[in-house]
Amino acid sequence: MFENRGKVDAVSTSGSTQISRTEWWREDVGCLLSRLLESESVQRREAAVQGEVMAELERRGIRDTTGYGSLVRLLQETLNIPHAEAKARAARALALNGTRNLTSGEQPPQAPATAQAAAEGAIGTAQIDEILRVLDKLPKTVPVDQLEQAEKILAELARSAGPREIRAAGRRLISQLDPDGKEPKTRDPKPFQPEFSIAPHRDGGHQIKARVDDETSARLQAMLDPLAKPRPATEEEGRDTRTQWERRGCAFSELVRMWAEHPDLPTQAGEATHIVVTVGLKELRSGIGQATLDLLGEITAAEARRLACDAKIIPMVLGSHSEPLDVGRAQRLATPAIRRALIRRDGGCAFPGCDAPAYRCTAHHVVYWAHHGETKVDNLVLLCSVHHKLIHHSEWEVRIASDGLPEFVPPAWLDATRTPRRNTIHLRT
Known part of the structure; x- marks a missing residue:
C-alpha cells in the first residue's frame, strides 16, 4: 500500500554507509495518517507476540531455563527497562496468555477476548491494563459465565474506545455484578463532615483547602464557571493567557467580593458578552472566507460560526455590495x-x-x-x-x-x- 515508504535504505557514499529515510514532508496528510495507524497496529501486534513469548518462558520455568529468578527480573535486565515496566509487561502477558505452576497446574488466560483483540492490533497496553484493573476489582463470588461476559463487553468496547470509557463502563459493570460493594470496615461509618481551612503561604498569598459534599461542590462550580471564562482579547491586554486554574482562582476572589457587596450572585445561565460579527452572506453559509469580529478584527468565517455556539453573537450579514441584509438578534443560544x-x-x-x-x-x-x-x-x-x-x-x-x-x-x-x-x-x- 505504501510501496517503500517508511523503509530505511542503506546508501553507500565514499566507502561509508548513510541511512536514507522517507522524506515524509513530501507525503499528503492522508498518507501520514494512514501510516500512523498502520504502524500503531504493527506495534500492538508485536507486543502481543512478545507477551506470548513471555508466557511460554514462564511455563517452562524461568529459573531452570534462563537462570533468572523471575520473569520480571529477566525482562528488566535483558531488555534494559525499569522494574515497574517489566512488572507491568509480565503481568499483562500472563493475564492474556495464562501460565502453569506446580501447585495449581495450567492457569487459563484471565482475559481471552482481550488477548484476541490485542493479537489483531486493535487495542493497546493502556486499554488492556484498564480492562484488567476492572476484572481484578470484581469479587471472586461473581459466577464464571458473568465474568467472561463482562470481559467480552470490555474487550469489544476497547476496539473503539479509550481507557476513560473502559473505566466508566467498568464502574457500571461492577455496580451490576457487585451492587453491595465492599463491606465497610466499621458498622457505623462516621458521617460526612465538611471541612474548610485557610493557611498563609510563604509567597504572601493564602492556601485554601476545603472538603464539601456533592451538592456544595456542584453549586460552587456552577457559580464559578461564568466568572472563570477567558477575558475577551483587547488591544491593551491581548488574549487571556491565564490557565484554567488561574482563572478559577480569580473567579473565586471575585465571587467572595460579590458576596460581600451584593446578595444576588451570577448563575450558570449567565450570558456572555455581546459581540458583533460582520460577515458576508456567502461566507456565513459556507464557512469559507473572512469575517470581522468586534474588538478583535479579522477572523475566518468558520471561526465566527464556531464562536456563535458559545457566545452571544449579533450577526450583521452583508450582501454582495456590502449592504446589511440582516442585523439579527442573539437568538441562537x-x-x-x-x-x-x-x-x-x-x-x-x-x-x-x-x-x-x-x-x-x-x-x-x-x-x-x-x-x-x-x-x-x-x-x-x-x-x-x-x-x-x-x-x-x-x-x-x-x-x-x-x-x-x-x-x-x-x-x-x-x-x-x-x-x-x-x-x-x-x-x-
Whole structure:
C-alpha cells in the first residue's frame, strides 16, 4: 500500500554507509495518517507476540531455563527497562496468555477476548491494563459465565474506545455484578463532615483547602464557571493567557467580593458578552472566507460560526455590495430550559471518550444556524471547547440518531467504514 515508504535504505557514499529515510514532508496528510495507524497496529501486534513469548518462558520455568529468578527480573535486565515496566509487561502477558505452576497446574488466560483483540492490533497496553484493573476489582463470588461476559463487553468496547470509557463502563459493570460493594470496615461509618481551612503561604498569598459534599461542590462550580471564562482579547491586554486554574482562582476572589457587596450572585445561565460579527452572506453559509469580529478584527468565517455556539453573537450579514441584509438578534443560544434538557440527555461533552462535565460545555448546533438550523434539543449537542473546535475544523461529523441521542461519525482515514460512535462515559447507571 505504501510501496517503500517508511523503509530505511542503506546508501553507500565514499566507502561509508548513510541511512536514507522517507522524506515524509513530501507525503499528503492522508498518507501520514494512514501510516500512523498502520504502524500503531504493527506495534500492538508485536507486543502481543512478545507477551506470548513471555508466557511460554514462564511455563517452562524461568529459573531452570534462563537462570533468572523471575520473569520480571529477566525482562528488566535483558531488555534494559525499569522494574515497574517489566512488572507491568509480565503481568499483562500472563493475564492474556495464562501460565502453569506446580501447585495449581495450567492457569487459563484471565482475559481471552482481550488477548484476541490485542493479537489483531486493535487495542493497546493502556486499554488492556484498564480492562484488567476492572476484572481484578470484581469479587471472586461473581459466577464464571458473568465474568467472561463482562470481559467480552470490555474487550469489544476497547476496539473503539479509550481507557476513560473502559473505566466508566467498568464502574457500571461492577455496580451490576457487585451492587453491595465492599463491606465497610466499621458498622457505623462516621458521617460526612465538611471541612474548610485557610493557611498563609510563604509567597504572601493564602492556601485554601476545603472538603464539601456533592451538592456544595456542584453549586460552587456552577457559580464559578461564568466568572472563570477567558477575558475577551483587547488591544491593551491581548488574549487571556491565564490557565484554567488561574482563572478559577480569580473567579473565586471575585465571587467572595460579590458576596460581600451584593446578595444576588451570577448563575450558570449567565450570558456572555455581546459581540458583533460582520460577515458576508456567502461566507456565513459556507464557512469559507473572512469575517470581522468586534474588538478583535479579522477572523475566518468558520471561526465566527464556531464562536456563535458559545457566545452571544449579533450577526450583521452583508450582501454582495456590502449592504446589511440582516442585523439579527442573539437568538441562537440555548435557553436555560433547553440546556437543562441537554445536560439530562448528554451528561457532559457528548464526543466519544470525553469526560468533560456539562458546566464546561457549550451547546453546538448540529445543523449550523447559518444553514437554517434551529435552536432546539433535537439539533443541539453538548461539546467541550476542545471537541467543539474539532467538529468545526475536522472531518468528524455529528448527528442526532433515530433514538434522539447524538452520535459521531469518524473520518474515513480513522475508520474506513465510518461506523458511528457514542460517548459511553456519561451514561446513567
